[in-house]
Amino acid sequence: MGRAPCCEKMGLKKGPWTPEEDKILVAHIQSFGHNNWRALPKQAGLLRCGKSCRLRWINYLRPDIKRGNFSKEEEDVIISLHEQLGNRWSAIAARLPGRTDNEIKNVWHTHLKKRLDPTNKPEQHGAQAAGAGKKHRPKRGGAKKATVPATAAPVSPERSAASSSVTESSSSMTEQEQGNTGSSPGFPKEESFTSSASDAEEFQFDDTFWSETLSMPLESFDVPMEPSDALGASSVGADGDLDYWLRVFMESGDVHQELPQL
DNA sequence: AATTGACGCAACCGCGACCGC
DNA sequence: AGCGGTCGCGGTTGCGTCAAT
CATH class of the missing domain: 1.10.10.60 (Homeodomain-like)
Structure with missing residues (x-):
């Protein structure tokens, strides 16, 4: 019964998240919260299913995520x-x-x-x-998976230095706090994702990401948020607004590869 | 230098639980 | 009380990286 059909339908995107998507998701959640995961992607203008957004947020984008190896x-x-x-x-x-x-x-x-x-x-x-x-x-050791949001992957010596998964990372719950205050909780330090290196540069996230993100007024984002959309799913036409966001993505130069048919 | 195979991790999938109507 | 929708969880898979050959 009520199982939500997942993303598959309607050409929702799957696979690794791009920095732009992350940015949009973070900005949206910071501004409007996540009361309804299912509606969220529409409201935020993401071509993702709610499940995917939730997972991404919970596992990687939440400010209090502690990254790095396990102590x-x-x-x-x-x-x-x-x-x-x-x-x-x-x-x-x-x-x-x-x-x-x-x-x-x-x-x-x-x-x-x-x-x-x-x-x-x-x-x-x-x-x-x-x-x-x-x-x-x-x-x-060493950084892995350059094509994946290394959100996860702290791409840092701590990993490469490890002869096991154990490192000094535990020392810091402060890392958490830092996450809230600015230091990236493992937000991509080197982004390449599926994009080219130049894209990576363009969308590079660094340790200042969170401080910037959290302090930034919405309008500062590359991707303009539309409060009306964000506030009410009802105002989000199924496709009309997707077109809007699609354009935004196109302009960001990423979707060309993702949705070649468009 | 090229190939192979194991590893590690991000993300997906499907199910049950929970909640509101 | 029953139904439908959403959420959250755990299992599994896909794929990039890198050491060994």
């Missing part, structure tokens, strides 16, 4: 909570401020599970058996 303490907490709660990632995430269920889930599957796997030979902390050990391969 030993955090990993221990996860392990301990997992023993108690099982795969209830959201419950576990609730005990780890700044961490998302998705992130915890990933860490569990990629590191902790292996580490705890009795069939793996014991290893010094964090060695996670070098990936269940086919090839014994030091955990690769």
